[in-house]
Amino acid sequence: MSTRTAGWLFAGPALLVIALFFGLPVLAALALSLTDFDIYALADIRNLRFVGIDNYLALLQNPLFWKALGNTFYFVLVGVPLSIAASLGAALLLHAKVAKFRPFFRTALFAPVVTTVVAVAVIWRYLFHTKYGMVNWGLSSLGIEPVDWLGDPHWAMPTIILFAVWKNFGYNMIIFLAGLQAIPEDLYEAARIDGASGWKQFRHVTLPMLGPVLLLVGILTMAGYFQLFAEPYVMTQGGPLQSTVSVLYLMYEEGFKWWNLGNASAVAFLLFAIMTAFTSGLLWLARKRGVE
Amino acid sequence: MLWARLRACCVPVLLLAVLAGCARGDKDKREVVRFWAMGYEGEVVAQLIPEFERRNPGIKVDLQQMPVLSAHEKLLTAFAGDALPDVTPLGNTWIAEFAQLDALAPLDARIAATPGFDAADFYRGAWDSGVVDATTYAVPWYVETRIPFYRKDLLQAAGVEEIPASWAQWKAAMQAIKREVGPERYAILLPLNEFEPLLNLAIHDPLLRDGGRYGNFRSAGFRQTLTFYKGLFDDGLAPKIGNTAISNVWDEFGKGLFSFYISGPWNIAEFKKRLPPELAEKWGTMPLPGPTGPGASVAGGTSFVIFRKSQHKDAAWKLIAYLASPEVQIRFHGITGNLPPRRSPWSDPRLANDPYAKAFRSQLERAVPTPQVPEWERIATELRIVGELLVSGRLSVDQAAAELDRRADAILAKRRWMLDHKATELAR
Numbered sequence: 001m002s003t004r005t006a007g008w009l010f011a012g013p014a015l016l017v018i019a020l021f022f023g024l025p026v027l028a029a030l031a032l033s034l035t036d037f038d039i040y041a042l043a044d045i046r047n048l049r050f051v052g053i054d055n056y057l058a059l060l061q062n063p064l065f066w067k068a069l070g071n072t073f074y075f076v077l078v079g080v081p082l083s084i085a086a087s088l089g090a091a092l093l094l095h096a097k098v099a100k101f102r103p104f105f106r107t108a109l110f111a112p113v114v115t116t117v118v119a120v121a122v123i124w125r126y127l128f129h130t131k132y133g134m135v136n137w138g139l140s141s142l143g144i145e146p147v148d149w150l151g152d153p154h155w156a157m158p159t160i161i162l163f164a165v166w167k168n169f170g171y172n173m174i175i176f177l178a179g180l181q182a183i184p185e186d187l188y189e190a191a192r193i194d195g196a197s198g199w200k201q202f203r204h205v206t207l208p209m210l211g212p213v214l215l216l217v218g219i220l221t222m223a224g225y226f227q228l229f230a231e232p233y234v235m236t237q238g239g240p241l242q243s244t245v246s247v248l249y250l251m252y253e254e255g256f257k258w259w260n261l262g263n264a265s266a267v268a269f270l271l272f273a274i275m276t277a278f279t280s281g282l283l284w285l286a287r288k289r290g291v292e
Numbered sequence: 293m294l295w296a297r298l299r300a301c302c303v304p305v306l307l308l309a310v311l312a313g314c315a316r317g318d319k320d321k322r323e324v325v326r327f328w329a330m331g332y333e334g335e336v337v338a339q340l341i342p343e344f345e346r347r348n349p350g351i352k353v354d355l356q357q358m359p360v361l362s363a364h365e366k367l368l369t370a371f372a373g374d375a376l377p378d379v380t381p382l383g384n385t386w387i388a389e390f391a392q393l394d395a396l397a398p399l400d401a402r403i404a405a406t407p408g409f410d411a412a413d414f415y416r417g418a419w420d421s422g423v424v425d426a427t428t429y430a431v432p433w434y435v436e437t438r439i440p441f442y443r444k445d446l447l448q449a450a451g452v453e454e455i456p457a458s459w460a461q462w463k464a465a466m467q468a469i470k471r472e473v474g475p476e477r478y479a480i481l482l483p484l485n486e487f488e489p490l491l492n493l494a495i496h497d498p499l500l501r502d503g504g505r506y507g508n509f510r511s512a513g514f515r516q517t518l519t520f521y522k523g524l525f526d527d528g529l530a531p532k533i534g535n536t537a538i539s540n541v542w543d544e545f546g547k548g549l550f551s552f553y554i555s556g557p558w559n560i561a562e563f564k565k566r567l568p569p570e571l572a573e574k575w576g577t578m579p580l581p582g583p584t585g586p587g588a589s590v591a592g593g594t595s596f597v598i599f600r601k602s603q604h605k606d607a608a609w610k611l612i613a614y615l616a617s618p619e620v621q622i623r624f625h626g627i628t629g630n631l632p633p634r635r636s637p638w639s640d641p642r643l644a645n646d647p648y649a650k651a652f653r654s655q656l657e658r659a660v661p662t663p664q665v666p667e668w669e670r671i672a673t674e675l676r677i678v679g680e681l682l683v684s685g686r687l688s689v690d691q692a693a694a695e696l697d698r699r700a701d702a703i704l705a706k707r708r709w710m711l712d713h714k715a716t717e718l719a720r
Contacts, residue, residue, distance in 0.1 A: 039389060039666055040706060040707075042368070043393040130537055148533075150537065151533055239484075240484070240534065241681065241684060241686075257670075
């Protein structure tokens with residue numbers, strides 16, 4: 001048996017599973033996105049029409065799709081940097097030599113990740129309640145007018161972002177912590193001997209050494225944040241004034257609420273294309289700057 | 293060799309299985325009716341089944357409970373997978389959809405053949421929810437409609453003597469209340485995240501036209517509704533908020549944040565339970581005002597259907613006839629507080645003497661079904677969204693009406709194609 005055949009044999013089972021449970025459904029979904037499959041087609045398959053790329057064209061002309069896309073971009077562009085900054089900041093604090101009770105804080109900061117979105121969302125809805133919420137109560141003691149966090153179209157998305165960042169930063173924090181621990185101590189020692197300040201050490205030792213980890217975290221977080229769904233679903237149901245409808249939320253409504261599976265598949269493929277473009281862009285940027 | 297061993301071990305197993313099958317068959321030869329029911333009613337209905345099985349010794353009811361939120365999805369999936377039960381109560385707004393799927397068995401012949409089954413005893417709106425294109429597919433189980441719950445003491449304090457019956461009277465009453473309660477409180481709560489308040493105000497006028505092919509939202513009647521609705525917010529009578537911004541509706545009603553709240557019969561029990569004792573006598577229910585006098589409202593609730601593929605239609609029908617009978621309806625009301633969809637159970641003292649149910653009784657005479665197209669729930673959702681745009685001032689009344697027509701027409705595009713397609717096929 002040649003090495004070639006052996007290789008295929010070893011990879012075979014995995015490839016088969018991927019083809020069967022990933023490749024095939026994706027192709028089926030692609031085919032579905034070219035039809036107008038809906039409740040009528042479910043009743044009688046003769047009601048199914050092949051519509052070519054009409055679903056895609058209709059989506060591109062649908063203001064709600066653009067709104068959902070805008071909301072999603074808003075969430076990603078603000079949420080991802082914020083989330084990474086929070087994770088990195090927390091990791092640096094935990095990694096600092098002066099830090100006390102490290103295991104406790106590590107667990108406490110990681111805790112939001114393992115909580116259920118629904119349960120936590122209930123608590124957050126109380127915290128951000130316009131009249132009785134603790135956040136507004138705290139702000140009022142500073143003399144700031146109460147904000148209608150989840151009911152005002154301008155504030156709903158920032159609140160969702162805050163919620164998502166709080167919920168997710170612990171996960172990346174652990175990855176950063178592992179990355180920080182892998183940086184050899186002698187690099188810092190050398191930098192100190194050269195007279196580098198704390199900031200300079202961070203800028204010229206920590207950040208470059210964390211490059212690959214940052215790239216990984218960036219890609220994972222971005223892919224995850226593009227798929228915003230659970231937070232608006234439990235906090236606002238897409239409201240107020242559809243200011244928290246994300247692309248995935250739109251897909252869910254089209255597909256599972258209204259049973260327009262053709263349309264929903266088209267939304268899914270558009271989101272897939274956008275995510276691929278952004279991830280490739282990030283990789284290209286990283287390669288250009290020599291990280292990887 | 294291998295075969296022999298396989299046979300040696302498999303044959304006894306198979307034999308056992310066959311024997312076990314026989315044993316089961318011997319024990320219970322009754323016809324099994326598969327019955328799926330949603331939510332709390334689905335749990336409670338189990339108490340009514342033993343009596344049915346006692347009266348019909350040949351039938352066994354296999355009751356499955358479904359969570360309300362996923363019931364629609366489960367039923368559609370079961371339809372796609374050919375695994376539907378024999379009988380189930382469907383939400384009234386889903387009947388048209390399942391009739392369109394050709395999943396429902398027509399019931400007219402059975403209704404006519406059942407002695408003592410009085411279809412005319414049912415409220416018209418509730419009954420008509422189960423009639424699609426002149427064929428009866430469903431028999432109402434319980435009915436709900438929305439009417440205002442109001443604070444008697446606040447109305448009195450504001451000098452409102454008579455319960456308002458028309459929009460003009462209602463608005464005058466609300467303005468009086470607003471003057472009384474001041475800028476921090478309101479006269480009515482119309483949650484912006486629900487379509488029901490606006491829909492119930494608008495249902496007096498046909499919402500679709502040409503057999504459900506197009507939206508009818510630019511009609512004078514609907515624009516009048518929008519004007520009234522918008523006015524309540526513009527005049528500060530209703531807060532521009534959704535239910536999510538109110539952590540506890542009963543609590544806020546008790547505090548007088550609003551004096552009117554449009555809701556359904558289940559809230560009678562909730563208000564009784566949750567309002568503080570000193571408010572016990574200080575709230576009531578009233579019929580929903582309409583443009584010129586008592587208004588229409590939406591006939592919601594659920595109705596029993598038999599699925600077309602069922603092999604036990606006769607037994608399933610017996611179950612429906614039993615559960616829809618006046619005596620069982622009274623028992624069911626006693627357990628759940630749900631309102632009976634027919635008139636005769638209302639003469640029972642428990643219902644006739646209930647001051648809170650009284651307004652519902654007169655309202656049910658004016659309740660009407662929502663348009664019977666499968667797309668209705670989606671159109672109702674657009675109604676909510678456009679209603680929110682109107683209230684926030686981003687659209688005027690005329691713009692909102694035009695926008696709703698545009699959205700409804702787009703949603704109904706496939707339906708129009710289907711209807712035209714069928715017509716040309718028939719012509720051929």
